[in-house]
Amino acid sequence: MGQVRAEFAAAHEELAVGTEVLGVAAVLRTVRMSWERRIETAMGECGSLAGQLRAVAKDLGETDEVIAASLARVAGGGGR
Template structure:
């Protein structure tokens, strides 16, 4: 999910100065699907019960996996730092020490970025689950008010 790297989490998962980014992502998805008003494929009928049902299970499991990955990377980051303790003292005067330090700093930045991506992804996945559940409830209520009933 390009664009979420390094964003601080503001309200709605958007970083400062990036208020329209979430809308831009949604619009790109709509455009890729053929635009607004494109009918969804029919999956209903007698065999399938004629209903499209939402389950937040896959979304929340994916969010949990992203959080677990973030946690694991935090542990690895600590192990990585511990493994490099004292390396500078044993490599004084060697050009490889400077290269090793540069590589280590690069990997530490990459781990931090990946951890941030996982955190952002988990927030967004949970938001999708919540929003779809709210939308489903609103649609059911709308049908019930219109006299169409809701199953």
Template sequence: MGADVRHSAGPWTGAAGAAEALRTHLGQVRPEFAAAHAGLAGGTEGLAVADVLRTVRTSWERRIDTAAAECGSLAGSLRAVARDLGESDAAVRAALAGVGVGVAAGAGAGSGFASGPGASFALGGGR
């Protein structure tokens, strides 16, 4: 079974953007959540449910903050992967630039090896 390993920074950068967008959205949810609970304390004063509602609100606020922080961290990590993959590609390309290219026995057409300006680097398996 043969497979090529290929990558590009695009999907990693796109995923980072999605994580950042989610973090931004979560930052907007918390104030909306607070506004939805405004005046609730006055309307439930003296009822046991007031304490329960405060506990639930506090729990959800912690969850929102935790999720937003995780999305921010994930966005940074995904951008680092995209950057690191690009740097690795450049290093491999530079290392291979000094290697003489010749056709070895059995490494002709269809071997998975290419050279020149339009060539791409791929790792493949032939079994």
């Protein structure tokens, strides 16, 4: 998100050059601020979910290992 925000800022700066005369500079600033707030909100949501997503990934990885071991036992005759 940080990279997106930087690219977004650079793009808006380029647009602002020469638009003062057209009277759209204020509109562009309003749009930029709106998107900046959205990016900040998304970054906050991602940050708050990071720990939970890592826990889910760990659980899924452990489940995959258990399933793979079970399938290996079945494929190998189950040790009987």
